[in-house]
Amino acid sequence: MSKKPIIIGVAGGSGSGKTTVANEIYCKFRNQDILMIEQDSYYKDQAHLPMEERLKTNYDHPLAFDNDLLLSHLQSLVNRLTIHKPVYDYANHTRSSEVVVVEPRDVIILEGILILEDERLRDMMDIKLFVDTDSDVRIIRRLIRDIKERGRTIDSVIDQYTTVVRPMHLQFIEPTKRYADVIIPEGGQNQVAIDLMVTKIKTVLEEKAIL
Numbered sequence: 001m002s003k004k005p006i007i008i009g010v011a012g013g014s015g016s017g018k019t020t021v022a023n024e025i026y027c028k029f030r031n032q033d034i035l036m037i038e039q040d041s042y043y044k045d046q047a048h049l050p051m052e053e054r055l056k057t058n059y060d061h062p063l064a065f066d067n068d069l070l071l072s073h074l075q076s077l078v079n080r081l082t083i084h085k086p087v088y089d090y091a092n093h094t095r096s097s098e099v100v101v102v103e104p105r106d107v108i109i110l111e112g113i114l115i116l117e118d119e120r121l122r123d124m125m126d127i128k129l130f131v132d133t134d135s136d137v138r139i140i141r142r143l144i145r146d147i148k149e150r151g152r153t154i155d156s157v158i159d160q161y162t163t164v165v166r167p168m169h170l171q172f173i174e175p176t177k178r179y180a181d182v183i184i185p186e187g188g189q190n191q192v193a194i195d196l197m198v199t200k201i202k203t204v205l206e207e208k209a210i211l
Helices: 018-028 067-078 119-124 135-150 154-179 191-207
Strands: 006-012 034-038 083-089 094-102 107-111 127-132 182-185
Touching: 006 018, 006 119, 006 154, 006 191, 018 034, 018 107, 018 127, 018 191, 034 067, 067 083, 067 107, 067 119, 127 154, 127 191, 135 154, 182 191
Parallel strands: 006 107, 006 127, 034 107, 127 182
Antiparallel strands: 083 094
């Protein structure tokens, strides 16, 4: 009988460095059986809505995510079944017709802003991390990213941050910190914390006789 995979949750606000932390951990175990699932892939399908309604989507709210599908896919991976991970089309604000075929692995990293908000997701995780970074650092990172990678203007990024991102962070994301097993300050820059997490994960894997 195959061993149950271990699931590592990496949460944190937008621009906190959670993706960097998740990628660092992923790279440390590249020779093992490991995969990454991004919560961003599981934004709800909005094909049934007119474009003007889709444009109003609050991507920082728990209701934006299809956690039922995410849970179903995680359960399939735990049961060693292949999944078809959705691909989100940000230009059209709905799910793409494309999918990514994901084979089951021994280690699953689940990364996203609100993965600790849903108790059902938390209950599936063996290790829960929260990347905690000061808000001024997060807004600067978001500014640079959105202007460089997404062609946004400074005004539009600041407006979105102050009207949506910051209030949602304070209301929904920050409170989930209390569910974390480990809080990592300063995200991907904190190599000591990442190395400690890698050591801990190795211990868990050895206990489960996966390594």
